[in-house]
Amino acid sequence: MAERTITLNIKRQDSPQSASYWQEFEIPYKVDHNVISMLMEIRRNPVTKQGKRVSAPVFHANCLEEVCGACTMVINGRVRQACTALATNLPSPTTLEPMTKFPVIRDLWVDRTSMFESLKRAHSWIPIDGSYDLGAGPRISPDVQQFGYLFSRCMTCGCCLEACPQVNSHSKFMGPAVMGQVYLMSQHPTGKMHEDDRIEGVMGEGGIEDCGNAQNCVEVCPKEIPLTTAIGWVGRKATVKWLRDLFMR
Amino acid sequence: MPGNHIIVGGGLAGLMTAMKLAEQGEKVDLFSIVPVKRSHSVCAQGGINGAVNTKGEGDSPMIHFDDTVYGGDFLANQPPVKGMCEAAPGIIYLFDRMGVMFNRTPEGLLDFRRFGGTKHHRTAFAGATTGQQLLYALDEQVRRYEVAGLIRKFEGWEMTSLVLDESGDCKGIVAIDNRSLEIRAFPGDTTMIATGGPGLIFGRSTQSLVNTGSAASASYQQGATYANGEFIQVHPTAVPGEDKNRLISESIRGEGGRVWTYRDGKPWYFLEEMYPAYGNLVPRDIATRAIFKVIYDMGLGVDGQPLVYLDVSHIDPAILNAKVAGVLEIYEKFVGQDPRKVPMKIFPAMHYSMGGLWCDYNQQTNIKGLFAGGEADYQYHGANRLGANSLLSCIYAGMVAAPVMIDYAKAHSAPTNGTRIYDQEATRQREEFDKIFKMSGTENAFGLWRELGDIMTANVTVVRENDKLKLTDTKLLELKDRFGRIGLSDTGKWANQEVLFVRQLWNMLELARPITLGALNRNESRGAHYKPEFPERNDPDFLKTTMANWSSDGPRFSWEAVDTSLIPLRARRYDVDTSHAKAKAA
Numbered sequence: 152m153a154e155r156t157i158t159l160n161i162k163r164q165d166s167p168q169s170a171s172y173w174q175e176f177e178i179p180y181k182v183d184h185n186v187i188s189m190l191m192e193i194r195r196n197p198v199t200k201q202g203k204r205v206s207a208p209v210f211h212a213n214c215l216e217e218v219c220g221a222c223t224m225v226i227n228g229r230v231r232q233a234c235t236a237l238a239t240n241l242p243s244p245t246t247l248e249p250m251t252k253f254p255v256i257r258d259l260w261v262d263r264t265s266m267f268e269s270l271k272r273a274h275s276w277i278p279i280d281g282s283y284d285l286g287a288g289p290r291i292s293p294d295v296q297q298f299g300y301l302f303s304r305c306m307t308c309g310c311c312l313e314a315c316p317q318v319n320s321h322s323k324f325m326g327p328a329v330m331g332q333v334y335l336m337s338q339h340p341t342g343k344m345h346e347d348d349r350i351e352g353v354m355g356e357g358g359i360e361d362c363g364n365a366q367n368c369v370e371v372c373p374k375e376i377p378l379t380t381a382i383g384w385v386g387r388k389a390t391v392k393w394l395r396d397l398f399m400r
Numbered sequence: 401m402p403g404n405h406i407i408v409g410g411g412l413a414g415l416m417t418a419m420k421l422a423e424q425g426e427k428v429d430l431f432s433i434v435p436v437k438r439s440h441s442v443c444a445q446g447g448i449n450g451a452v453n454t455k456g457e458g459d460s461p462m463i464h465f466d467d468t469v470y471g472g473d474f475l476a477n478q479p480p481v482k483g484m485c486e487a488a489p490g491i492i493y494l495f496d497r498m499g500v501m502f503n504r505t506p507e508g509l510l511d512f513r514r515f516g517g518t519k520h521h522r523t524a525f526a527g528a529t530t531g532q533q534l535l536y537a538l539d540e541q542v543r544r545y546e547v548a549g550l551i552r553k554f555e556g557w558e559m560t561s562l563v564l565d566e567s568g569d570c571k572g573i574v575a576i577d578n579r580s581l582e583i584r585a586f587p588g589d590t591t592m593i594a595t596g597g598p599g600l601i602f603g604r605s606t607q608s609l610v611n612t613g614s615a616a617s618a619s620y621q622q623g624a625t626y627a628n629g630e631f632i633q634v635h636p637t638a639v640p641g642e643d644k645n646r647l648i649s650e651s652i653r654g655e656g657g658r659v660w661t662y663r664d665g666k667p668w669y670f671l672e673e674m675y676p677a678y679g680n681l682v683p684r685d686i687a688t689r690a691i692f693k694v695i696y697d698m699g700l701g702v703d704g705q706p707l708v709y710l711d712v713s714h715i716d717p718a719i720l721n722a723k724v725a726g727v728l729e730i731y732e733k734f735v736g737q738d739p740r741k742v743p744m745k746i747f748p749a750m751h752y753s754m755g756g757l758w759c760d761y762n763q764q765t766n767i768k769g770l771f772a773g774g775e776a777d778y779q780y781h782g783a784n785r786l787g788a789n790s791l792l793s794c795i796y797a798g799m800v801a802a803p804v805m806i807d808y809a810k811a812h813s814a815p816t817n818g819t820r821i822y823d824q825e826a827t828r829q830r831e832e833f834d835k836i837f838k839m840s841g842t843e844n845a846f847g848l849w850r851e852l853g854d855i856m857t858a859n860v861t862v863v864r865e866n867d868k869l870k871l872t873d874t875k876l877l878e879l880k881d882r883f884g885r886i887g888l889s890d891t892g893k894w895a896n897q898e899v900l901f902v903r904q905l906w907n908m909l910e911l912a913r914p915i916t917l918g919a920l921n922r923n924e925s926r927g928a929h930y931k932p933e934f935p936e937r938n939d940p941d942f943l944k945t946t947m948a949n950w951s952s953d954g955p956r957f958s959w960e961a962v963d964t965s966l967i968p969l970r971a972r973r974y975d976v977d978t979s980h981a982k983a984k985a986a
Binding site for chain 2: 165166181183184187188191192195196204205207209211212213214215217218235239256257271274275276277278279284286287288290291293299300304306307338341342
């Protein structure tokens with residue numbers, strides 16, 4: 152009886168400028184395998200299904216438990232974290248591709264610097280006076296915390312940008328994730344004091360106006376962050392601010 | 401003139417140090433293999449300790465201090481631990497002010513839960529993903545200083561080695577870009593190693609792929625003392641996997657989770673029976689050994705497998721969702737079962753290194769200008785770390801180190817002899833990489849790593865036997881020999897992960913020796929170090945820090961006395977209550 156295997160069909164690309172090509176690898180099935188552990192398995196003996204000795208496919212991963220956001224890729228046409236793509240739930244062959252909305256570094260590894268640049272533009276931090284001891288912070292209601300906490304889990308994985316039709320080569324749209332962070336900062340009383348600054352950061356070119364309400368983001372977020380709530384909130388705040396600025400001139 | 405500081409590692413310890421430095425107007429170059437937000441600190445689940453005492457329990461930093469020293473089986477130098485516990489409430493308040501969404505009480509105050517090795521509720525938490533929220537708060541503050549031009553982040557760069565001057569003082573590092581493979585020297589008035597633990601030496605652990613201990617090992621090979629390497633914490637509750645053993649936080653037990661297995665057809669809550677005083681919240685080494693005893697000595701693993709149950713199915717799902725959702729999510733996603741309905745199946749996993757680079761009470765190593773902090777240092781946890789003290793020690797180390805690094809930079813600013821020492825070290829590293837590129841043998845680096853992990857896990861974790869430790873060191877030497885016969889599958893010069901891993905593997909093989917031989921030399925049992933041939937703690941002979949220094953013949957060992965000036969020694973037991981309060985009353 153033949154040993155059960157999984158075939159991975161992987162889209163490879165040797166460098167940012169080179170053409171992509173496909174390679175197939177066959178891995179013995181194990182009930183505990185996920186896509187990353189299978190990619191690690193290939194590294195021990197990188198031979199294609201056809202028997203050609205190659206360099207092992209390059210991938211970006213770290214925590215292996217879906218809290219770091221490193222291993223985002225497109226698996227069977229859907230963007231997701233690779234570490235939680237369990238072999239028990241995958242068809243054979245399974246296709247692995249890098250995300251399309253970010254420049255490829257090599258194989259399945261892409262460059263998501265743009266997401267971190269958006270966080271800079273949005274001033275996504277609480278401007279504390281200093282890290283010296285100032286005693287306790289403000290009280291926060293448990294309800295506010297429970298909802299705000301959901302947004303604090305954003306690991307900048309990029310799934311929402313990959314799924315968003317407004318993030319593409321013709322647009323400068325910053326994408327949904329940063330909107331969630333702008334909302335989060337305002338759930339803390341100190342953060343709320345500087346809300347205007349952040350709202351301004353996500354207005355203008357590439358800002359909130361570019362959102363087309365496709366609502367793909369909430370469908371693909373691995374942490375089920377209520378992104379559309381944040382986007383709606385940011386949109387309303389931006390409108391009010393725009394009107395206020397208009398009439399304040 | 402502001403100093404220029406290098407920080408290697410972008411987790412909690414590294415980012416805290418960076419923030420503290422930048423806040424004083426110092427310049428910081430921060431190096432991280434992955435974008436700092438993806439550092440292993442994100443995996444910490446349960447919470448951070450601080451005796452804020454808002455639960456009406458009469459908690460205090462002194463009790464926290466006693467719990468920690470006792471939990472560490474008296475191996476830690478006591479003054480730094482006291483400092484850490486005294487600073488803890490202020491640290492928690494700071495992170496609250498930075499915006500961490502800590503869980504709240506009905507009155508809107510920070511909520512605290514109970515954790516292992518203590519009777520007090522002093523663990524502040526954000527769901528069960530606290531490390532993630534604390535790291536993200538620092539990531540945000542560091543981004544603020546990045547925009548202000550004070551911090552430069554070199555993400556995707558890995559330190560290869562230190563730059564030492566003729567006196568042996570540290571004047572910077574050499575690092576390699578993991579895409580272009582460019583190797584470059586970086587001058588620094590000070591350098592801090594905050595690269596976390598060496599989990600990957602054990603193959604599968606609860607740690608992340610960056611935790612090879614490579615930078616600590618490189619420092620050790622260049623003369624930094626490695627201390628108490630043999631003290632490896634094996635966390636009692638993890639989900640075994642192909643690529644890693646996934647942590648199930650101690651906070652599950654803090655919220656009422658119960659460990660059990662079947663005995664005579666009935667559930668046997670063995671931790672509760674064996675340790676009436678602390679029950680399921682005994683410190684990790686105690687729980688792990690109990691699980692090993694139940695599975696291996698008594699043959700009572702679930703379904704004959706090396707597994708026992710960790711059960712929260714008796715707890716209101718609403719409470720679980722509010723307080724530990726993130727951890728239950730990990731179990732659900734990887735095992736496909738709902739812990740709210742069925743008990744989880746778990747087994748212990750290598751989790752943390754109490755040992756690390758030796759440093760003084762100011763986080764400075766024996767190499768002048770070189771500092772260490774976070775899991776990469778050895779200072780705070782003695783022979784066993786209490787849960788929720790790691791996030792604390794990482795942040796405290798940054799608070800302690802930053803002002804000392806500033807003063808050091810003022811006193812020793814100019815690099816000696818211009819650029820010669822930097823060119824020399826960069827050239828040496830390029831030559832090392834050229835050698836790796838020429839490797840054309842038959843061994844595969846990842847295969848050798850699997851063998852390293854298997855033997856370290858089998859012989860240098862929960863149960864240490866001298867015969868097996870000697871065998872392990874022999875195997876390490878064999879692996880080092882076979883390393884020379886590695887053949888590369890990837891000889892490309894762009895984004896070549898294999899070449900980088902080959903270097904990391906060498907460093908893992910080097911660092912595995914002080915860990916293994918330190919265990920061999922220590923003929924007693926203390927905290928996480930359990931040697932059945934010597935089952936008792938032996939203070940007269942072994943109340944001392946193991947110090948290892950690299951030589952080409954292997955680690956050279958020496959010992960340093962432990963500062964026990966503040967809390968007198970007493971026997972460490974968790975079946976009955978011998979806590980600080982009782983000790984004082986006696």
